[in-house]
Structure formats: C-alpha cells, structure tokens
Amino acid sequence: VSAQSSIHVFLCREVWEKTANYSETMLILSLLVLAITGVTIQVLLHYLKLLLYTRRFPKAGLIYPLIGNANKLYDVPPEEILPVILKLAMKTDLRKMAAALGTKSIMMVFHPETTEAILSSNLHIGKSVEYDPLNDWLGGGLLLSKGAKWKSRRKMLTPAFHFRILEDAMITFNKYANNLTQSLLADGDCGRASLDIFPFMAKCTLDIILESAMGTGWFIQSQKSMDYPQVVNAMLRLIQHRQRSPWLMPDILFNLSPWKRKSDEYLSVLHGFSRSVIEQRRNEMKNSKSNDLGKRTAFLDLLLQARTSEGQELSNSDIQEEVDTFMFEGHDTTACALSWTILLLANHPEEQDRLYEEQIDIFGQENIDGLIENHHLNQMKHLEYCIKEALRLYPSVPVYGRTLESDVKLDGEIVPKGTDFLVISYLLHRNPLIWDRPNDFLPRRFSSDFSSGSSSTTTTTTNKNNSNNNNNNIEPKSLHRSPYAYVPFSAGPRNCIGQRFAMMEEKAILSTLVRKIKFVAIDRVEDVKPVIEIVTRPHRGIHVQCVPR
Structure with a gap:
C-alpha cells in the first residue's frame, strides 16, 4: 500500500509539473502573440495615418509599410538622388510633395509660398x-x-x-x-x-x-x-x-x-x-x-x-x-x-x-x-x-529640415504636428514657376536692371548644346520674386x-x-x-x- 501511494504521488506530481510547464509555455506564447499583435496593430494604424496624410497632397509615390518611400532612394547611386527627387517633383503642382521615410511623415516644399510657411516661423525652429x-x-x-x-x-x-x-x-x-x-x-x-x-x-x-x-x-x-x-x-x-x-x-x-x-x-x-x-x-x-x-x-x-x-x-x-x-x-x-x-x-x-x-x-x-x-x-x-x-x-x-511643433495649414490642407518639413532649396531655385530659364547660368538676373531686352546680351546656358535658344523670349520674373524664392543661406x-x-x-x-x-x-x-x-x-x-x- 505504501509503495502504491508513493507511485500515485509521484505520478500526480509529474502530471502537475507537466501541466504547470505547459501552462507557463502557453502563457509565454500568449503574451508573445499579444505583443506581436499589438505591434502589428500599431504599425497598421500608423501606416493608415500616413496614407490618410499623403492622400491630401501630391505625393512621391506608393507608401509602403515600415519603409515608406525609402525604396525610391536606397538603391539609387548618390549622384542620381537629386534627379530622382526632381523627376518626382515635376509630376506635382511644383509647390509641395508628401512622402514618408521609414515610418516618418515628410513634407517637401519647393515654392516660395510653401517655403515661407516654415522658414519664417519662430515656432518651428527645431531641426528634423x-x-x-x-x-x-x-x-x-x-x-x-x-x-x-x-x-x-x-x-x-x-x-x-x-x-x-x-x-x-x-x-x-x-x-x-x-x-x-x-x-x-x-x-x-x-x-x-x-x-x-x-x-x-x-x-x-x-x-x-x-x-x-x-x-x-x-x-x-x-x-x-x-x-x-x-x-x-x-x-x-x-x-x-x-x-x-x-x-x-x-x-x-x-x-x-x-x-x-x-x-x-x-x-x-x-x-x-x-x-x-x-x-x-x-x-x-x-x-x-x-x-x-x-x-x-x-x-x-x-x-x-x-x-x-x-x-x-x-x-x-x-x-x-x-x-x-x-x-x-x-x-x-x-x-x-x-x-x-x-x-x-x-x-x-x-x-x-x-x-x-x-x-x-x-x-x-x-x-x-x-x-x-x-x-x-x-x-x-x-x-x-x-x-x-x-x-x-x-x-x-x-535641403533645410524642420520638425513641426504643431499642425500647419499648407495650401488649405493640414500637415500634422511631428511631420518633418524639408525645404528643397535645389528645386526651389530651379522652379520654372518662379525662375526664367531655371537651368541657365544668367548672372545678370540678379542685377536691378535685368530685363528681357537686356538679357539677350548677357544670357548664357549651363548646357552649351542649348546655346542657340532665343534669349529675347525671357520675362524678368526675377524682378518680382519673393524673398523666399532664393534661400542659399x-x-x-x-x-x-x-x-x-x-x-x-x-x-x-x-x-x-x-x-x-x-x-x-x-x-x-x-x-x-x-x-x-x-x-x-x-x-x-x-x-x-x-x-x-
């Protein structure tokens, strides 16, 4: 009887230990599943938030979870990054372009009015x-x-x-x-x-x-x-x-x-x-x-x-x-x-x-x-x-970068707090809405007497193959440009x-x-x-x- 009792106690203890180990394993797995589920929900909610943000503006292309638009730049040679951004910008209204880098929302601007919205601010002065x-x-x-x-x-x-x-x-x-x-x-x-x-x-x-x-x-x-x-x-x-x-x-x-x-x-x-x-x-x-x-x-x-x-x-x-x-x-x-x-x-x-x-x-x-x-x-x-x-x-x-300290209205739509605001000065300075012949080297455009009549004697081009362009067909937009059209400093x-x-x-x-x-x-x-x-x-x-x- 004593031996049978001992065997019974041993078997009960073994069953209990296996049950406890199984319960502990299941608890760990359950917590792991909950954590993964929670992270996944957070990622999906953030992704949905990015989609809702970018759909209100001209955007840099399809936004992917976790990487955003980084796929457009990662495999690109360094010397081709600016041409890629320029090509994307030319498909917009030439004022702004929404994007995402990783999970971070980005607003790129390259027009004087959209540039002024951020650079003139005394609130949004923190770097991105x-x-x-x-x-x-x-x-x-x-x-x-x-x-x-x-x-x-x-x-x-x-x-x-x-x-x-x-x-x-x-x-x-x-x-x-x-x-x-x-x-x-x-x-x-x-x-x-x-x-x-x-x-x-x-x-x-x-x-x-x-x-x-x-x-x-x-x-x-x-x-x-x-x-x-x-x-x-x-x-x-x-x-x-x-x-x-x-x-x-x-x-x-x-x-x-x-x-x-x-x-x-x-x-x-x-x-x-x-x-x-x-x-x-x-x-x-x-x-x-x-x-x-x-x-x-x-x-x-x-x-x-x-x-x-x-x-x-x-x-x-x-x-x-x-x-x-x-x-x-x-x-x-x-x-x-x-x-x-x-x-x-x-x-x-x-x-x-x-x-x-x-x-x-x-x-x-x-x-x-x-x-x-x-x-x-x-x-x-x-x-x-x-x-x-x-x-x-x-x-x-x-590029100049700022992080928004509060929501900002841009062209009638809200850019949310926390967005990285990037002023692409390279594109701003070549924006065809603002600059006559934006890719040409025209030093006299900064002269106070610059005009379509005088430009014919001073106009040169950054590409010698295009030197036969009609220089007389230039309107002096530079005379009327905003102070935020030119921001080299x-x-x-x-x-x-x-x-x-x-x-x-x-x-x-x-x-x-x-x-x-x-x-x-x-x-x-x-x-x-x-x-x-x-x-x-x-x-x-x-x-x-x-x-x-």
Missing part, C-alpha cells in the same frame, strides 16, 4: 530627424541646438560677425587666396595639367576659418597630407548613407552595424583636430596681453571667455561642439560654392572675361595683382551676380549667422583668382553631378585647367 546622424560629430552646437540653448548661443555668437570684425578678416582672405593661386598654378603646371579644384578650395577655406575665426594658423595648404578635409568627406558620405537607410537611423541599430566602427574612426580624427585648435588658442590667450585678445579672432575668444547665466564658464564640450560646427560649416560650404562658381565660369568664358574686365576697372592694369581692400568688394557687382547665380543653381545646403530666424562673412570671403578669393588665372573647362557642367551630402558636393570632383594670365 534627418540631422540626427550629425549629433555625434557636432553635438548641440548652433546648427543642431534648439529652444533656449539655441537662442542663447545665437545671441552669444552674433557679435563675432560684426562688420568691423569682418573687415579685419580681409588680411587673412588676401594671404590665403594668394597661396591658393600659387598652389593651383604650381600643381596644375601652369595650365598644362588638369586639376580637381575642390580639394584646393577646401584647404584654402579651412586655412581662412582657422585663422580668422579660431585665431590659429595651421597653413593647411602647405601640407601635402592633411587628414581633416579627407575625413570630413568620408564622414559626410557615411551620414548620407545613413539618412536614406531608415533601418540605420535609430542609434540602437546603427551601433550594431559595421558603420558604427567607421564613424568612431572618423570622429576620433575630427574631434582630435578641433581639440588641438582649442588648446592652441587657449594657450595663446594665456600668453597674450589682454588688450591683444580679439584682434585676430572673435569667435573662439568669445567661447573661451563666455559665461553662462549662472556665471559659469562654458564646459569643454560646449566649446568643442561650437568649434566643430563652425569649422565644418565655415569651410566646407564655402569650398563647395567656390568650386561650383569656377565650374560655371570655366564653361562660360564670356562671363569670366567680363569678370576680368571688371577687375581691371577696379584695380587698374598696373595694379592688377594688388591686395583687396574692403571698399573694392562693394565695386565687384558682376562678381557678386556670378556668385549669387552659382548659389542659385548649386546652393551649398540643398536659409531664411527667417535660423538663417546662416555667417552669410556676410561667406560672401566677403568668396568675393575676395574669386577676385584674386580671376585676376591671375584663366580657368579652362575640362568637365562640362552637365557631366558634373551634384551629390547631397549635407552640402551640395560635386560627384568625382570638378576638373579645370589653370592658365596664368
């Missing part, structure tokens, strides 16, 4: 998620910061771009522009060899921003091997790849990918260089007399001497994020603008000749190699037109703080170059593809011959 991959590099600097931090930093740094300080930078502009001229003529064998001019422009503008804004002379142009410009290029390519791959945008997934190791390698170089710049200037300040500070620089000195509202010095990370931001923005965007301008001038020798004649009128033949002074810049009207037209065709920043409260500095720098460099070098085209304009890598970069460079005058 497309800027998130820049966080590890630029931190919370002026480009990426928002709210109270952005307002306080903007107020703190604005004095660094006072006109008197900008005038002091002319010595720096002259010095490094002349170094650039010598480098182009030497490396180009006085016009007998072709050069990719972009690396030369990048080194020159980096020299200028380091000395004029950071107060430290590094003489980058004299260094044959310099890691920083090359690593900037590599980092921007990585960021662009991440931006068009929705699965790499979340940090948790990006950190698990092989791209993370590459990013860390690049950041080590970029941050190491900016820390060296800060440390060098800090040591110079310690060894300088107080009344000498600020003579050569304003920007970095302001950061090193700044105090918070609580009276505390800025932390090392606060200083570095602003230095990283301005070193990148202060040299790379200007290098792009200079390179595109030279490409256009090389392909339009009549405009280049007109620039040279203007320089002779200003300096005189006997002083054609003279140094530029501030009053000279105001006389360089045609040079200014050429720079502005180059920035219209190839804006240094092709953005617009509204978050416009570029250094735009006056950039224009002075570009005019000084191009004036020096045009007076000493005749640029001869190797690449045709239509063969040089622009690539969106935060800035508008030339795919595979820009090649010209540099012939001494």
